[in-house]
Amino acid sequence: MKKGRCFELLTKALASTSTESTNSTAVENTELISRYPLIIDQHPYQISHEEKRGEEINHVSTSDSVLPDKVCDNTTTAATISSSCSSSTASDFDSDDSVFDKDYIPPQTKNKISVIDSDSDIDFIENSQQNNIRVSESPEREDFEPENQTDQASENVIQLTKKGSVRKRKHYDTSLRERTRAKKELKTNTKYCVKPGCGEECKKKCSSNISEIQRGIINKQFRNFTWREQYIYIINNTSQTIPARRTKKNPNSKVINRGKTITYFMLNENNEKVTVCKIFFLTTLGFEKKNDKVLRNALKQAQVQEITDMRGCNPNPKKIDNKPIIDHINSFHPAVSHYRRVHAPNRKYLPSELNIRDMYKDFCDKMGITEQSAPEDCVSYDHYRRVIKELNISFAKLGNEECEICEKYKLHNPDFKEIRHRNCTGCKEYELHHRRYIVARQKYDEDKSRQMSMQDQTSDTMYYSVDLEKVIMCPRLDEFKVAIFCPRLILFNESFVPLGDKKFRGARDTFACIWHEAIAGRKKDDIISCFRAFFLQYRDVKHITLWLDNCAAQNKNWGLFSYLLYLINSSDVNLETITLKYLEVGHTYMSADEFHHQVELSLKKKKRIYDFEDFHHAVSDTHRKITVKKMVVSDFCKFEDCSSSYKLQNMTPRVYLSNMCEVTFRREINTIAFRTDFDGIERELDFLRVKNIKIGIPRPAIKTQFRGVNKKRKSDIIDQLLSLMPENRRAFWRNLPVNDNSVDLINEYEEDVDK
Template sequence: MDNTSPQSSIIKPEKMKIEPTEDEQIKIEYSNTDTTDFPNPPNMKKEPDTHTPSSEFVAFNEFHIKEEEPFVDISSESEEVYSSNMKQIVEEVDLNAEVQESSLNLEDEEVKVIPEDEEANPENQNPFSSFNESKTDPPEIIPGKKRKKRKLSKAEERALKQQKLISGHPVHPPCQNCRLKCSERVSPQIRENMNKEFWSLIGLVNRRSFIIKHVKRVEVKRRTAAANSKKRNNVFNYYLSDESGEKMKVCKTFFLTTLGFKANNDCALFNAMRDVDNETLEPRMDMRGKVKNQDKKLSRNNAIHRHVNSFHPCISHFRREDLPSRRYVSNELTIKDMHADFTEKYHAYRSCSYESYRTILMDMDVSFAKVGIEECDTCESFNKHDPSHDRKHLAPDCDTCYKWSIHIKRASEAKEKYQSHVAEVSINLETAYFTADLQKAVLLPKMDPFKVVMFTRRLLVFNKCFLPLSPTDSNTKPLVLLWHEGIAGRKEEEIISVFYQFFLEHRDKKRIVLWLDDSYAQNKNWKFLTFLVYIVNSRDVEIESVEIFYFEAGHNCMAMDSFYHQVETSIKRKGKIYDFKDFENAVRQPNSKNFNVKTLTPWDFRDFKDESSSQKLKTLISKPLMNDIKYLKAARKSFTLKYRMNYDERMDLAELDFLRVKVMKSGLSKPAVVGTYRGIPEEKKKELVEKLVEDMPVSRRDFWYNLPVGAVPDLIDNNE
């Protein structure tokens, strides 16, 4: 090796600031020293020699080499390879230097020391080879800045999708008591091989080709009906191949379960045999997502949107804040009926399939208002986000799994606390334990579907129930409060007025415990918190304390769901609900003796105000988030609330001081009575009278004729 330093003429690029390590300097010294003096390379882990390499060597070797990398022996044959690599790098650096506008003097160049935490850390990479490939400066790594996660490439996504297909279609149990004795003739290993071969095929067309090659269409051997009969003329024979390629006849169940399908799911089989080109005997091209006329598809989708909106889906009472986009149609309808009506009215889109209509309906976030069925959106998102992540196999790096684990833990804690309160009912006689909820959207009148009634804006009815925790509690009865949008709406002060009527019914109780839905619109706003302070300090009741427990969202009281299910069943049995009095009777009918049912009037509603101090809320050191509060307590002679973020009674309560100073000094005054009907829009009443009243009995018509009107929005599609 030549001891002269060819690097002395190198001009260092301005951006190259990577310093050599100690091991690298030793390599350079050794490579430029007569190797006859060193029969073996020096130990890289020992302290380097006191000889200091010249600046030319330091400038040339500004490449970062990890100390953990093994030392490369260059004593004999490796020396020539190492020298050639060095020469190649020198030539490339020379090329880079010629492009520079101004050159730097190598001796005057100051060697910059880079901290270890800013150094790049390429694992298992040769720094020289990476430089040769890129021919650019190494990327700058900013300390403390988190790198964004790279998305999967298309090839990786396809591979992941294929892996999910394989794992989601294992071999199922074979047929039982089959006359072909499939399980005896075909070994489990052959079944596994056939399953792997089938699902390793990429694309629907290839998998259909596999089915076509192993299924044979034959004519029926014996016909018991006429030749022109509608009975089938062909049957299918199914075959599996062994190791030698010989085909063995098996039954349909055995064939499907071997390929990973359920025994009763033959859709893939018949779809493959149906879409066969008669000339080539090959499956036709997969046309999914390849619609030629996109304008026609868009026009059809718009028509479906118009048709769905013609049913006037309305916003739910208690979920309008949590899910503002979710709307509900009457549970008298089904998707099948809606699709049939669409194909009948829109002749140009008669070919629209049920599945296409259903998909667009779901995309519109329209659901059916089934009383007694509550949806948990967190659990629904968890169930759909990844098939490989389930309750027993949570991914530690998955954000959805982490949120769901916290969510389900809180739901379990709430359930345990709820059950402990059920056990306390018979012990604490001075305490009233209740749960309360508002029924989902109910529309009147309820008449025969698919008449004009289904496409008319109907009257919105409200049903708020306060149910005791224990059905064996003889001291307290359930309280059901009813009203419709002509009397009052569902604003915060109107919902609070319903709570006020409940407290008046139980004014002699010393302590009231309520389990409520975790809804900000009803039970967690500042106006409701102001009301809690007012009612517990009011002279209208003897209550000493009110305690509110909040369910985890989507996991409400099953007893309340059961009650509303009874209401729905009673409505279905009654058949037709023409007016508000019919609805009231349907609610009373299931438990007429055990329930207190009361219809509210405008004089039962009060104008409750929000007396919270915005200045106090801004200056709170630890302002709680409403969604995190799980327990609230209001006590007499106190104008602050106590709260907790969990259900553990061992944890200390935090104080919430939120009322205005003026209110805390003078107290909360009794709100004024509303005393006037809200009414409904005049156009809505006119539509109801013209389209529906004529089909009602004469005894029910007066209710609709006397329905008050007002300059108010329609609550079906308004968030008021």
């Protein structure tokens, strides 16, 4: 009988028994209990009962308060068989098999529930730590020996979790790598072991020349070889010769005459090559004596200069074609970013209003994938997400990315919390990186404290952080799917933010330069133009300190240094010193990143950004103390790089921009002072060309031409999105400058060309 039926009858028998039941009903229920006994082994929970051997059963109870829900489906719940069952005897229901076999001794297995005699003072059985339950499916009582039925017992074991629910996956005490290695060793020892050789009648006397011990050693060494090494072993221990005499071929015979004779060799105990027969050679290596396919394949490879493994070269018939997935992902127009261009040149970013779940849902809608679709036509969410990762596309906020150097060190030294330094190159590089970013952060906090203590706007010293915000797309219409797929206009925001918390930044205002790609791009000259606008805004301040990240294309280049030398020695400003300080790579979070977060919140609050003027209002509404400058064409200039390559290359020791952490420009001095360590000494650097020292640095040339966008992109925006905009927002898009020679900033970087 099925064990489920057994439990059903047993539960029915226990539930129907009560103090009001008749004696006949109790007898009938007791017979059911004795007919379908329940055997539970290795149960981890408490079971108590009181029983007197040879007398009537007074009370039987099983505790359901500690049994888990999953187990209670197939086990009896708590019940009480009262004195109405007094007509039953111990032979009808007992706790073990001693009723049928007086010599029966319960097996002493671990975690098995034993029966406590009534003479004992113990009223319960302690819980086991191993959550396994084994239920006998047979309704008949029978004597068994667990040691002879280990396989059957292991199949009937139900593993439970710590919470008591049935474990869905089998729990192993060893790791997957150990189980794989053990499985491989078992296969080697059984399938590819040394097999019986050629016998005593062999003409070459192989068994006499090579002992069984030597055969075992050769077999073990051969099985430890890789596939390539095994082929090389076979080739090196065989020789092929052309037969000296050939027999005449029978034209009616199907047997093909041998074109070559193969001789096989093996090393004996004295490391001497001994000729052996083919059968002995194959069986020693673990192959069957009639299976010489491995020999033929290896000898074919001997004719080729390079041995190649052709296993796994056939295409997988179940492989999913990723081309439709890639085309769908690219339809969202992932854009390259200015941020960390040197460290992640091939990485692309999608707009912040997107997520993978919405992209996958749109893909299923377009491809017609439903729950009723065939398995070969379905693409899972995990596979779609994996393709996005392989394309190196990210949704992460650029200001909060992790440090690659720190991540590499964690992989290099997993015990970095306990063992900090292991006296190797990787650890030494990390120690230097760790010390640099700790010192840089301390200097940043010191300048932040100075800025927060300045409550007077007439102060002659300012401390700001500078950064370019991540890519922003316009128009921003999250509710409409067509807006996500349409290539849109890229907006830029170069922010100059006072150091300190947003509520306690002193009297200074945030200064933001905003523009779009039809006016200018994000080349070196475009970023320097924003620095020019900032310094002209605060032309009466005498000392300005700027904290920047280590993006060399924007914040650390000789073009910027040449312009700052020109500016501080000009009459356009009253500056006496300009100091640029650079945070360590990977640890560049500063007040500008916090401001960019506020801009993102303002954009989400407005929900819809139709044109550039709406973006200007969103940036202006972040907080009260902010000055937003809408950059026009006349605000952008062309700046000349006045550095002397000859001076820089012949300098000893040579100075590299990447090593600089602090650069200072002073009035009436044509050199810069720099540090490679915040706690190090300050050094002077003369990098200007001789002619610029004599005649001076030329004034920046103002641009007069719009950069423009591709004509096709403008027409796509007008055709697809203009109907979704109010009438008073459409003029901006109709008047957008066009230039088919401009670089598409969504897919490509705009390289700087120095003339």
